[in-house]
Amino acid sequence: MAASTESPVLILGGGLMGLAVAHQLARRGRAVEVLSRRRSEAAGFVAAGMLAPHAEGLSGSLLQLGQRSLERVPAWVAQIEADSGLSCGLRPCGIVVPFATAAERDVYPTAAWGEALDREGLERELPGIGPGWQAGLLFRQDGQIDNRRQLMRALERACVELGVRFQEGVEVLELLQEGDRLRGVRVRDAAATEQILEATTAVLCSGAWSGQLLPQLPVFPVKGQMLSLQGPREALQRVIFGPGTYLVPREDGLLVVGATSEREAGFTEGLTPFGQRQLQAGIEALLPEASQWPPMERWWGFRPCTPDEGPLLGRSGVEGLWLATGHHRNGVLLAAITAELVGACLQPGGCTPEQQALLEDFRWDRFNG
Numbered sequence: 001m002a003a004s005t006e007s008p009v010l011i012l013g014g015g016l017m018g019l020a021v022a023h024q025l026a027r028r029g030r031a032v033e034v035l036s037r038r039r040s041e042a043a044g045f046v047a048a049g050m051l052a053p054h055a056e057g058l059s060g061s062l063l064q065l066g067q068r069s070l071e072r073v074p075a076w077v078a079q080i081e082a083d084s085g086l087s088c089g090l091r092p093c094g095i096v097v098p099f100a101t102a103a104e105r106d107v108y109p110t111a112a113w114g115e116a117l118d119r120e121g122l123e124r125e126l127p128g129i130g131p132g133w134q135a136g137l138l139f140r141q142d143g144q145i146d147n148r149r150q151l152m153r154a155l156e157r158a159c160v161e162l163g164v165r166f167q168e169g170v171e172v173l174e175l176l177q178e179g180d181r182l183r184g185v186r187v188r189d190a191a192a193t194e195q196i197l198e199a200t201t202a203v204l205c206s207g208a209w210s211g212q213l214l215p216q217l218p219v220f221p222v223k224g225q226m227l228s229l230q231g232p233r234e235a236l237q238r239v240i241f242g243p244g245t246y247l248v249p250r251e252d253g254l255l256v257v258g259a260t261s262e263r264e265a266g267f268t269e270g271l272t273p274f275g276q277r278q279l280q281a282g283i284e285a286l287l288p289e290a291s292q293w294p295p296m297e298r299w300w301g302f303r304p305c306t307p308d309e310g311p312l313l314g315r316s317g318v319e320g321l322w323l324a325t326g327h328h329r330n331g332v333l334l335a336a337i338t339a340e341l342v343g344a345c346l347q348p349g350g351c352t353p354e355q356q357a358l359l360e361d362f363r364w365d366r367f368n369g
Helices: 016-027 060-084 102-106 119-125 147-161 207-213 273-286 288-292 328-345 353-360
Strands: 009-012 032-036 095-099 115-118 135-139 143-145 165-168 171-178 181-188 194-198 202-204 220-230 239-241 246-249 254-258 295-305 312-315 321-325
Touching (some): 016 321, 060 353, 095 119, 143 147, 171 207, 207 220, 207 321, 321 328
Parallel strands (some): 095 239
Antiparallel strands (some): 171 181, 246 254
C-alpha cells in the first residue's frame, strides 16, 4: 500500500508501541515517520513477552483492556506476519500461577478464569516444580510471544514494507506548540545537529521517558533485570508465573527469567548482584533443575509505570499529540489493542463509541481528581 503525500504522523519512540501504532497507521494509508533515539533501550526488546491478563491477576478496566487485547492478538500477529514475511513467535502455551496453599489460590483476583490445580495437577502441568507449591491456577487462554527475538523484528520489517520512514539515533528534545496545538518537535541527531521537524499530528510512545517530553504525564521508570538460560527443548511447556519471578520457555528451550521490580532505581543502568541473586532464588524455588542450566544472557530495562499501573491512551493536553505510553508490565499484552485504539483515533471517522468507552478509563488526566 503506497503511503499518501500528506504530512506524516510523527511517532515519538521506536519501541514496541511506536512500531505497533506506526504499522496500523501505515496499513490505513497514512504517511508515518518514526523517530527513535536508541532502539535497544526499548522495553519491547527487554520484556519476557507474556500475554497474561489473567495470570497477572489484573482487575477492573485494566483486566477488560487486557482481555480485549488478548482476543485480538492472533489476528494482529497474522497481519504482521503477512506484511513482513517473518514469524512473530506467538505461542498460546498457557500459564500456571503456583501458590503455597489452596486458600491463597482461591482468593486470587482472576481465579474465576482459571482451572484450579492441586499438587498433583501442578506436577502434571509443570514436571519438576519446587516442593513449596501445593496449589495452582492454569490459565489456558494466556500465552507468550517471542518479542525480543521475533516480534520486534517482524514489526520493523512490516513497517518498512508499508513505507514507514525511520530516523534512528534521533532524540526528541522538545515538543513545540502554538497555544495548545502541536506544531512540531525539536530533535538532535547522532551528529549532535539540532533541527525542527514540523508536524500537526504525533503519537508519544516514549515509554519510561515520556514524562521528560510532557512533564504533566505521571510516568516514571521501574527498572527490571532479567536473564535467560538454555534448557532442553521440551523441559517446560507452560509459563510459570511465580511471585516475583516468572519462567517463560521458548520453543527452542531458551528459558527467559524475570524480573526484578526496582522502583527506587530511576534510570540507573546496569545489572546488580542483588537483582541477579533475586532471580536465581526465584529459579531455585520454582524449578530447581533449571538452576543448573547454562546462562545465556543477562539484561535490564525500564518499565513505564503510572500511579495505577494502567497505560495512558488517546488524547493528551496538547491538540494533535496522542498518547500510547505507560503500559508498565503489560506492554506486550496491550500492544494490539493500543495500536487499534490509537489508530482509530487518527482516522477521519475517529473511534467507535465502544473504543471511546475503552479509552475513557485510560485518560492521561484521570489522576487529577
